[in-house]
Amino acid sequence: xxxxxxxxxxxxxxxxxxxxxxxxxxxxxxxxxxxxxxxxxxxxxxxxxxxxxxxxxxxxxxxxxxxxxxxxxxxxxxxxxxxxxxxxxxxxx
Numbered sequence: 001x002x003x004x005x006x007x008x009x010x011x012x013x014x015x016x017x018x019x020x021x022x023x024x025x026x027x028x029x030x031x032x033x034x035x036x037x038x039x040x041x042x043x044x045x046x047x048x049x050x051x052x053x054x055x056x057x058x059x060x061x062x063x064x065x066x067x068x069x070x071x072x073x074x075x076x077x078x079x080x081x082x083x084x085x086x087x088x089x090x091x092x093x
Contacts, residue, residue: 008049032050034052035052035054037052037054037055038050038051
């Protein structure tokens with residue numbers, strides 16, 4: 001597993017206390033209800049950071065690496081959200 005160092009300058013708010021069970025499991029419940037995967041970090045003081053992550057298929061990675069294409073998709077989604085759409089007759093192409 002690749003080790004990645006991150007520097008976090010954000011402030012963290014304490015949101016509760018949980019008990020680790022006898023099998024060393026920690027239940028996060030609805031704290032991360034919309035995520036199925038997390039990335040874990042530990043610093044030299046033993047503090048842990050749990051970062052929810054979303055993974056994408058490798059076949060879709062090109063879009064996130066191509067700034068111009070990604071901006072085009074974002075513009076298109078914004079146009080749709082704002083009702084700027086029209087029907088296209090594929091037979092006329």
